[in-house]
Amino acid sequence: MTKMPKMPSLALLKQPQEPFFDPETSWQKPWPRVSRLLYRTSLFSFGPFVFFLLVTIVFGVGSAYMALTKSSPFEALQSGVWVAHPKAGTDAADPYSAAIFARTLRIPLGSGEGLAFYAVVDDRGRLLNPSCTYTIAGKTPPARVWTLTAVNQQLELLATDAGRSYLNSENLLRDKDGSFEITASQDARPGNWLPTGSAGGLVFALRLYDTPLTTGAGIAGPQMPSIRRGDCQ
Amino acid sequence: MRFPHRLRRELMSPRWYLWGLAGLLVGGIIHILIVLSVPTQVPFNIFDKVARFGPDRQFHMLPPVLPRTEPLVDLDPAMRHAICRYQLDEGPILVRAEVSSPFWSVALFNREGQTIYSLNDRTADKGEISMLVITQQQLAILRENPPADLEEMIIIETEEVDGFALLRAFVPSAAYEPQVLDGLERAECTSRINQI
Structure with missing residues (x-):
């Protein structure tokens, strides 16, 4: 089916006038070459350019902001809910983690010192909540010393009633096979009690000192403790 | 229409x-x-932040890591720390430490706060770490007239002129605190290489 162009009725009334054209003298006249600037155009002819500027700024700045605030460094070493970034904070870090560390002024652990694992969620993928009780049980990868610290989502220490918010491997009750069970709660608990604070989210930091994980031996599937949620207030 | x-x-x-x-x-x-x-381009720099602990080229004990008064971000509260800021264009720096603790370590950071070198007490010789941080040109000059114990030091050749050293010592319980603090206070961050 051929498409017939609809002719506007105005076009019938206004016949385009043939411009006067004299072949003898036409070289003198600017016509038909009239500057583009003198044509009548729609008011928003620069619309596509404004659109370009908007896309540039929103996409460029927005994605950089999201990458530096919401995302985490590359090359994560993950085991269960525990995540570590062995390369982040060294001079071999990727540009994203270098920018994240420069913005937050974090002090990383060197590879000759140890490796820090962080847990943000529990075993069933729920965000850690400071008003809940958590049971952290199992074993850690081999390390000379390790510490478990409760911090908030900005990695600031939580203020607790007990005056401490950490446990270390030296003062821990263990089973015969070396496994342990730690209860993280706001209120005092029997056994290994990790006091937590009340506000600002909850993140567990497990720092392993002098561990073979950083030297590259036994990287595959380190055994990490599990985090189970108990009652919530 | x-x-x-x-x-x-x-x-x-x-x-x-x-x-x-x-x-x-x-x-x-x-x-x-x-x-x-x-x-x-960040207006706040870790190298400038570290300067407020005291003058360069000596170890300063950091206050204990407590909620709301943490000296630096993401430090371990079970540890005590000492920090020494240096600028190598004023000469090489010698870090010597000996802490009686189950675990202690030294890390070197560059201007951006990235670790360029780190080691723990297991690599220490007779319980003491003696580490020379030096640029390539300074090492060439030093080798012409080497001090007697140059071979016993860990020599770290670096191009990073500005930086700081962080000494961490693990405090298993409050009973260990006096001896750990004593070790941190005796830690040296000096430029007097020939007078050891």
Whole structure:
């Protein structure tokens, strides 16, 4: 089916006038070459350019902001809910983690010192909540010393009633096979009690000192403790 | 009646898609530029922040890591720390430490706060770490007239002129605190290499 162009009725009334054209003298006249600037155009002819500027700024700045605030460094070493970034904070870090560390002024652990694992969620993928009780049980990868610290989502220490918010491997009750069970709660608990604070989210930091994980031996599937949620207030 | 038709024709034109595509490409370039420039352009710098603990070229004991008064971000509260800031263009630096603790370590950071070298007490010789941080030119000069114990030091040749050393010592319980603090106070961060 051929498409017939609809002719506007105005076009019938206004016949385009043939411009006067004299072949003898036409070289003198600017016509038909009239500057583009003198044509009548729609008011928003620069619309596509404004659109370009908007896309540039929103996409460029927005994605950089999201990458530096919401995302985490590359090359994560993950085991269960525990995540570590062995390369982040060294001079071999990727540009994203270098920018994240420069913005937050974090002090990383060197590879000759140890490796820090962080847990943000529990075993069933729920965000850690400071008003809940958590049971952290199992074993850690081999390390000379390790510490478990409760911090908030900005990695600031939580203020607790007990005056401490950490446990270390030296003062821990263990089973015969070396496994342990730690209860993280706001209120005092029997056994290994990790006091937590009340506000600002909850993140567990497990720092392993002098561990073979950083030297590259036994990287595959380190055994990490599990985090189970108990009652919530 | 006329305007929507014109608007539709305007929006259908390829100019919009092409400019939008160009916007995505230039936006990607801006993203990369922002990410790469953040470490050098941040107004607050870890190297300047470390300066407030005291003068350069000596170890300063950091206050204990407690809630709301943490001296630096992401330090371990089970540890005590000492920090020494240096600028190698004023001469090489010798770090010597001996702490009686189940675990202690020394890490070197560059101006951006990235670790360039770290080691723990297991690599220490007779319980003492003696570490010489030096640039390549300074090492060449030093080798012409070497001090007697140059061979016993761990020599760290670096191009990073500005930096700081962080000494961490693990405190298993409060009973260990006096001996750990004593070890941190005796730790040296000195430039007097020939007078050891």
